[in-house]
Amino acid sequence: MLLQNFLLIAGLSIMPCVLSDPAHIADIGQSCGSSSNLCPQFSGCVNQICQCNQGYAVAVDHRSCVPLVTEWEGSCTDSSQCQNFAGAVCKDNRCECELGHHFLEGKCWINRHLGDHCQESDECLLSPHQDRIECSNGLCTCKSGYIQSEDGSDCNGGSAVWSLGMVSVILIASVQMFFK
Template identity: 30%
Template sequence: MQFTLILLLGLCSLSAYSAEDLLELGCTTNAQCEKFEGGHCHDSSCVCVARGSNEHIPCQPKDNKLSNIIGGPCPCSQPHAECDTKMQQCFCADNYMASADRRRCLPLQVALDGACELSRQCQRADTFAVCHMSQKRCICREHFEQHQGSCRALLDMGCSNNTHCEPIGASICLPPAKKCACIQDYVPNHNMTSCVSGVGFGSNCTTPAQCQLQLGAGSTCRDNRCTCRIKHYLKMDQEPNSAVCEPLVPYGAYCRRTEDCQQHQPDVENRVHDARMHCFRGECQCRPDFRVVDNQHCVLDTSAANPRYRLQHAPLSMLIFWPIYYYV
């Protein structure tokens, strides 16, 4: 009877502890906390934060199974994925990008007739290519024809040989299509009767293709001026006076480094204007002073729950006497 009572008391005292209490949370380095999800060492104890935020949560041991998500913990099971040993996360290797479901690493650039899943893969090789949704291969888009490994713009003029296209200038005859086509670096004018060269951002244009020759598939001709399409921004290229229209980085997008989440605006110093997001555990997340709205946009957090914002926008008198308030 006495033994049974002692056993019951022991079990009751054990149940009073949480699962976190039963874990060894003492530490001297961050490496000792890597066995926990989101763990790091703080004040000689392992603390854990929730995915995508700085909220503290009870520490849980990591699942040592192979990760099937790009951005998940190492070891990595996907082909062309590699482990970032510093962050202990799986990322796609150089020249590869994550698929839409983040379960595979896809080639960043795919030539015409190559296997693809996203049009962006094809457009890195040829601006006027797209990924055929059912065939899953790179093809030339409508009104363009493949010739010698690139997409050539077709004119609204029939032909059987190059002689028929000579009066137009900057064009050749493509026998398979039986139409005249613009030579490389030229596209048709607005009525597809002659070939014109590409123009840069803000220049006069008559068709989107004129802009896309220089600014990429993310550009268009709006009000007779070359500009970026909706949900795209102008990114300055490495070469002088060169730019390209890139897609805006959405909240939750796959990333490997914080630079993947930032958008460079066209100014003299090519500074980063959009610094609302950073890369956190393989995803573009809002920085600590920002909050997400509609699961899409990061906006400045002006709520009472943000002490940093309250301090930054406090009256000058309060900032001057803050030490007094703090220590009284």
């Protein structure tokens, strides 16, 4: 305030720098560097091209930069904010996987079920028994020690394998006792 009073007495005034014509703000990816082409907020002029600052992403409309979301299902307004999670989109103001995909190991994977073709085990989905399925020889199959249920929707654990083994032992013991 003291400086303002001094400048007023001296016949000078302080004018805030306001850009009156928003058309002078370049879109992200456009040229910049002159007073007629300024970059949007949260961006800078790098090699005479407007680029978003670190921690920001180009908004879908390419007119602004938006902060990146750093936590899964974090708050968003634009799908470009979800790029820390491959395949995620902004849905209902949260970073989520698209329909038909699931989140695992930091990214969204297309849902593949028992018997479906796959390239990586993370694609194979078996809820709630994700630890029982894998991609083997290009197909989603039950891991070793598990057997596929009759309806093909689950991988049953060791009890089914153990039961089959016990039936075999009992059958062999019965046959041996019969022939004694």
